[in-house]
Amino acid sequence: MDLWQLSDLSTPWALRVASTLRVADHLAEGPSEVGELARATGCDPAYLHRTLTHLAARGVFEEPEPGTFALNDTARGLLDESLRLSLDLDGVGGRLAGAWAAFLPAVRSGEPAYRELYGRPFWDDLEAHPELGASFDALMGPVGHGEFDPEILPGGDWDGVAEVVDVGGGTGAALAAILRARPGVKGTLVELPATAARAAESFAAAGLSVTVVGGSFYDPLPAGKDVYLVRKVLNDLPDREALALLRRCAQAAGASGRVVVVGSVALGPVTGAGLTPELVLLGGMERTLEEFRALAGQAGLAVSATSRESSGRSVVECRAA
Ligand SMILES: C[S@@+](CC[C@H](N)C(=O)[O-])C[C@H]1O[C@@H](n2cnc3c(N)ncnc32)[C@H](O)[C@@H]1O
Known part of the structure; x- marks a missing residue:
């Protein structure tokens, strides 16, 4: 087992960045060249290129020719709304991802990391930031969402x-x-x-x-x-x-x-x-x-x-x- 690979944070973050930029949506109609993708997602072509090449090397997206990217089955998973909400760095996903920065103090103290980093317990923080609260509620599933089993007894x-x-x-x-x-x-x-x-x-x-x-x-x-x-x-x-x-x-x-x-x-x-x-x-x-x-x-x-x-x-x- 390679400890460098195990400790590498680039893949989890690259996935979140690609999800937040909605790269998969931009590829839903077919392959696209990275300059076009950068324009569509409003970001830097060189950084985006490296991000997508990294993900393609790990089996997320394909690079059918240099600098052109396409969806594969794994990348298509990024179109799923609940995965998207939990990875979205602009929403509650970003807040949760960032909280891992306080993992060490949490292990040392036995106190939850979230409060340590953001100054409030998770639920109080969602109440204090309505946009984050709404993003969490969306993740939990709105009324009418099909997956809830009424047979709870x-x-x-x-x-x-x-x-x-x-x-x-x-x-x-x-x-x-x-x-x-x-x-x-x-x-x-x-x-x-x-x-x-x-x-x-x-x-x-x-x-x-x-x-x-x-x-x-x-x-x-x-x-x-x-x-x-x-x-x-x-x-x-x-x-x-x-x-x-x-x-x-x-x-x-x-x-x-x-x-x-x-x-x-x-x-x-x-x-x-x-x-x-x-x-x-x-x-x-x-x-x-x-x-x-x-x-x-x-x-x-x-x-x-x-x-x-x-x-x-x-x-x-x-x-x-
Ligand atoms: C993981 S969600 C589960 C939501 C829902 N029961 C479901 O099955 O999808 C936990 C819920 O507990 C609520 N909650 C947390 N602390 C609470 C409190 N002190 N009083 C009332 N609700 C609270 C949160 O706002 C959140 O909606």
């Missing part, structure tokens, strides 16, 4: 479910999918104020009637509802914050409600070897079922069922212990 057990609260529900795409699949169910979304405002607009545009609460899920949640959905949130949180959120869910769910945690608990071994962006940047982590049980237990919750979304994401249902 293990065993499809919707008997007696009249109201669902989506806690940290982003722009509400998952909740919208649930409400469309079960028109009799009422929905509430709890989100930070800027995202909540975007969610309210999306629900209205989609013709869905949803109660949107702009606030923090560390404050008391709307109480007495049937299901509290916590989807792709707990894996972003360190133990102390995850426990605080689970306590709020447990208080609100009371004796009869359910707390359904999606996409944060490894039902098998922890995936991704544990060095995830969530850990390095935010201090959050995927937990094993045993680790989650211990945390949920401290919040007064017991795991009552587990299953998987059709995407393969884990679903863990909890009730009052």
